[in-house]
Amino acid sequence: MSDAPIRTRREGGILEVTLDRPKANAIDLATSRIMGDVFAEFRDDPDMRVAIVTAAGEKFFCPGWDLKAAAGGDAVDGDYGVGGFGGLQELPGLNKPVIAAINGICCGGGLELALSCDMILAAEHATFALPEIRSGTVADAASIKLPKRIPYHIAMEMLFTGRWLDAEEAHRWGFVNRITTKEALMDEAWKLARHLEAGPPLVFAAIKEVVREAENMKFQDALDKITSRTFETVDTLYGSEDMLEGFNAFSEKRDPVWKGR
Incomplete structure (x- = not known):
């Protein structure tokens, strides 16, 4: 379906999962449940070796939780599906490599989704933040994960202030593996995925x-x-x-x- 929030592409043992919810690729409960089902199927398929997670467009990777859906009745403590928010961060037994290809703004729950992956590639125009503090709420998964991934003081600054990092700074602090041009992002992600597909x-x-x-x-x-x-x-x-x-x-x-x- 053209209006499906998730598109998948399968080539050999590689699965590409594209979040496609215009305008910003925010995730509501229904989308999160679909993502969980997609990643659970990937986990359980013995022929699948590697997954790539990306998003449609060039401006947004994902801003996280869909606040408009929340205002319309989506409960923040609702049913996110088998994998928790975004389908990955609570999915049990996922023992296959997952690559995030960040093609734009990656913040809030979108950054938490990226942190649930094993490797992160970012286009040079990508930006990262945890703006939950400005909405009076906590970035729950990021509060657990980020101080273990990058220097404590940088993580706490992001959590306490909501300030934005560009791709170069994110790479410098170590939660982005590699920066590419926006044109080369998916080629690089697939190159890495094919390398992993050939591995044990x-x-x-x-x-x-x-x-x-x-x-x-x-x-x-x-x-x-x-x-x-x-x-x-x-x-x-x-x-x-x-x-x-x-x-x-x-x-x-x-x-x-x-x-x-």
Whole structure:
């Protein structure tokens, strides 16, 4: 449907998810539920390896919560769907790489959506902020995530003042991996996605589970869970054909052929 808020494009093991809600790509409850279903399907499809999240147009990536929808009856504590707001930040068991391609204004819940991805590419005109303070509310997910991603004092300045960062500053503080021209953004995102698509999916899954679960664990406790194969993805990896394939490919001086099993 031409008026669908989410468009998807699938090529091989790569899924491109485009938020398309003119004029600003704000997310209401219905859109969030659709996004959750899309990302859950991506998570559960064994043929899917990598996702790219972007938005239509060149001005806005996403300003976050649709305040007009909220004024019309969308409750802030309503049903966001299986993945929480934006379909990603609370989706359980998502052990595949997700790339954000930021094509414009990225603020509030839009920045929280980007922070839910594993890597962030930004067009040179992209800007970032957490303006919730000016509306008398809290940027909940960002308050948890951002001080762990960038220097504490910069994160607190963003949260306390709502000030805007351009792409260069966002890159300097480390929550943007790479800056591109607006024309090259999606080409670069797909180039990165194809690189990841060719990688070992079981290793990616193990990395994501370990990073996620170890965040609030002591180092030795997390390491013990890895070496004892207590993490499900690590146990799967250590008993897999792919792990043996990696050893064989190295010894035979050839590229490995990953099967995801």
